[in-house]
Amino acid sequence: MLELRNIDKYYNLGTINEMCLFKNFNLKVEKGEFIAVIGSNGSGKTSMLNMICGSVQPDAGSIYINGKDITKVKEYKRYETIGRVYQDPSMGTCPSMTILENMSLADNKGKSFNLRFGTNRKRINAYKELLSQLNLGLEDKLHVKVGSLSGGQRQALALLMSTMTPLDFLILDEHTAALDPKTADINMMLTQRFVREKGLTAIMVTHNLRYAVEYGDRLIMMHQGKAIMDLKGEEKQKVGIDHILDKFNEISIEVGNDL
Numbered sequence: 001m002l003e004l005r006n007i008d009k010y011y012n013l014g015t016i017n018e019m020c021l022f023k024n025f026n027l028k029v030e031k032g033e034f035i036a037v038i039g040s041n042g043s044g045k046t047s048m049l050n051m052i053c054g055s056v057q058p059d060a061g062s063i064y065i066n067g068k069d070i071t072k073v074k075e076y077k078r079y080e081t082i083g084r085v086y087q088d089p090s091m092g093t094c095p096s097m098t099i100l101e102n103m104s105l106a107d108n109k110g111k112s113f114n115l116r117f118g119t120n121r122k123r124i125n126a127y128k129e130l131l132s133q134l135n136l137g138l139e140d141k142l143h144v145k146v147g148s149l150s151g152g153q154r155q156a157l158a159l160l161m162s163t164m165t166p167l168d169f170l171i172l173d174e175h176t177a178a179l180d181p182k183t184a185d186i187n188m189m190l191t192q193r194f195v196r197e198k199g200l201t202a203i204m205v206t207h208n209l210r211y212a213v214e215y216g217d218r219l220i221m222m223h224q225g226k227a228i229m230d231l232k233g234e235e236k237q238k239v240g241i242d243h244i245l246d247k248f249n250e251i252s253i254e255v256g257n258d259l
Contacts, residue, residue, distance in 0.1 A: 092158025095147030152183030
């Protein structure tokens with residue numbers, strides 16, 4: 001379980017541009033939930049993810065994972081049990097290395113380094129089997145450098161790599177935004193499958209209202225550092241895009257923002 005308790009976050013503190021993004025913000029994520037987060041620009045979506053992952057520190061409040069206070073835990077330590085897929089496909093992989101080398105790195109996440117080969121040849125068949133699940137033909141391209149793949153192939157690979165080791169949470173940071181519609185749909189279907197099959201707890205920030213409605217079992221709309229909509233269970237199943245869009249347009253008119 002993940003909890004954000006009484007979170008405050010200011011930007012440009014002490015300057016004329018000071019802005020309070022979060023004030024006494026609280027969020028509880030139950031084990032196994034798949035949450036879609038939407039909201040206006042500057043609503044706090046990505047800042048919330050960054051605080052969970054440790055790249056941004058709250059000015060007040062605490063963050064707990066499975067009852068343990070991780071507020072002061074370093075970012076690299078949190079990634080031992082958190083997987084993250086970014087909007088930019090190049091951020092989740094190393095373009096100058098082959099698919100095999102990238103998967104070997106992901107396979108060794110959290111393990112100690114010592115004097116041994118970086119690539120475990122005994123795992124090649126296992127890597128091919130994992131890649132075949134993507135239905136992109138990557139299992140036949142193990143020795144191809146990742147930088148030569150398409151954006152969609154790289155994002156699917158990044159998603160696969162992020163889930164190769166045991167995780168507490170999967171963080172999806174607008175991970176389909178840079179893809180064309182067909183490729184984005186493929187990556188969303190893969191996302192749903194990995195989350196369900198591996199029993200992951202996932203938080204997905206997206207600008208795609210259809211994905212927010214169709215995928216996951218909980219939907220949160222953020223606005224000015226607050227969760228102004230939080231739907232789960234039957235409520236989430238019944239909500240339609242039109243209702244979400246009407247609410248979004250309502251808050252957008254107030255601040256002159258867009259999706």
